[in-house]
Amino acid sequence: MALKLSLKPSETFIVNGAVMQNGDRRGVILLQNQARVLREKDVMREAEATTLCRQLYFAIMLHYLAGETSGVVHDRLDRILATCLVATHSAAERAKLLEISALIAEGRAYRALVLARGFYTDMEAGPAAGCGDR
């Protein structure tokens, strides 16, 4: 089944490691086979990976974009996952991290990425959602 991407003008997206940009009008692209696609809104900058939870997302993103199931990118992700597991004392968070880990092991990195985003955004919305920095 084709994946339909509706793109805003000038929207950037990545397909199998190629950075692409839509033209100056809205556009639609149909991907007819499996590919590693990531939209601009889901791309985290290196400078934004400032916390452990964000670093996990960033590492999964790079792992997904690399499309490799072993090697240095995978090892790096394993190390961050292990660090997160050590850092958490909550059964719910541990379960979530293990789910992310299982998805990566199954080669479902995009799904893992979605979970990892939920993981860090939930945390950041935590105790004082709506309260600003002081």
Add this chain to the structure above:
Amino acid sequence: MRASEKSPNPPPSARHAREPEPAAGRGPVQDLDGLIEQVRGAIAQIDVDGFAAGQHLEGSVQAELAPGVKTAVSLPKPEDYSGDAAAWRRAWEDLLQRLDAHRNRLSVLPGTPAPQALQLLPAERELLAAIEALRK
């Protein structure tokens, strides 16, 4: 005695009668339990010193929060409560309740600093640079 039972504006002599004790919990707060302990300490101090605790609380609690925690919570400022120590105390209690409610969710604090920058591969750097270039 609760802060609400105290005069909102104690005489200067009472205000400076003694230095308030530091808030509970010492050292940088690295986890939610530490932060909750700090907030409990702040409330206890308000109970004793009312608004006289204000300046001290701001210094002792906020200065000791881990950087990421500081961005996630907003400490009630005495100047926002125009002399109403009871309302100020309630704001601290509200903060305590919210922190308690999220105790489990926040055991990995959003602000837990990344241990170190990731060592990126040249291809990854190139990819990220290409994205960045298009964003500008």
